[in-house]
Amino acid sequence: MVKIAPSILAADFNKLENEISDVEKAGADYIHIDIMDGEFVDNETPGLEMLERAHDSTKLVLDTHLMVEDPQNWLEDVVLSNVVTFHIEAVNTETADKIIDYLHERDIKAGVAIKPNTSIEDIMPIIEKIDVVLVMLVEPGFGGQKMIESCLEKVRALRNLKPDLDIEVDGGVNLENVKIVKAAGANILVAGTAIFRSNDRKFVIEEMRK
Numbered sequence: 596m597v598k599i600a601p602s603i604l605a606a607d608f609n610k611l612e613n614e615i616s617d618v619e620k621a622g623a624d625y626i627h628i629d630i631m632d633g634e635f636v637d638n639e640t641p642g643l644e645m646l647e648r649a650h651d652s653t654k655l656v657l658d659t660h661l662m663v664e665d666p667q668n669w670l671e672d673v674v675l676s677n678v679v680t681f682h683i684e685a686v687n688t689e690t691a692d693k694i695i696d697y698l699h700e701r702d703i704k705a706g707v708a709i710k711p712n713t714s715i716e717d718i719m720p721i722i723e724k725i726d727v728v729l730v731m732l733v734e735p736g737f738g739g740q741k742m743i744e745s746c747l748e749k750v751r752a753l754r755n756l757k758p759d760l761d762i763e764v765d766g767g768v769n770l771e772n773v774k775i776v777k778a779a780g781a782n783i784l785v786a787g788t789a790i791f792r793s794n795d796r797k798f799v800i801e802e803m804r805k
């Protein structure tokens with residue numbers, strides 16, 4: 596069963612609690628929270644505030660996506676999350692290992708994200724330890740970009756390799772491309788613009804899940 600994770604980067608921050616409860620009622624499974632430090636990507640988000648406000652307003656799974664230069668330094672601040680995903684490009688294998696252990700000791704799922712130009716080979720040393728792989732379908736940093744379709748090759752390859760792995764995709768997912776995204780093997784779909792900028796969020800979520 597596919598899970599739908601609205602990215603609150605595209606929500607109205609001024610009424611974030613309403614926005615979250617709206618997508619919850621519309622059938623969302625996760626709330627995806629993008630944390631950007633202005634270094635790993637050219638953009639900064641008030642991610643920790645978003646996480647706290649999300650935690651106070653919903654029981655949905657809080658899915659935190661760390662787009663930061665030094666994920667290890669952020670861990671203490673994101674323990675309210677149910678899933679924490681960090682970028683493999685930001686760490687070496689030893690650090691990745693430590694981050695995963697830290698999260699698992701606190702009953703938080705560990706995810707690893709890869710940018711469009713990063714090969715799945717780079718996550719092989721830790722693949723057995725992680726709960727989810729997040730395949731970026733756009734360069735991280737901004738919502739509202741167009742999906743880079745060639746990234747779906749990596750989703751296919753991972754799905755062949757690991758039939759039971761949670762594979763999350765992030766960036767440019769919408770009702771036009773959701774079929775090919777799911778056919779490639781993704782089972783957790785992040786969507787910001789497609790959900791929050793629609794005037795029928797329930798319809799979008801239901802269509803994506805079909």
Ligand code: DX5
Nearest residue numbers: 602735736738739767787788
């Ligand atoms: C981009 C973020 C995404 C973003 C997705 O770097 O990781 O989660 O919010 O937004 P859309 O669905 O608009 O591409």
Ligand code: ZN
Nearest residue numbers: 629660765785
């Ligand atoms: Zn994200």
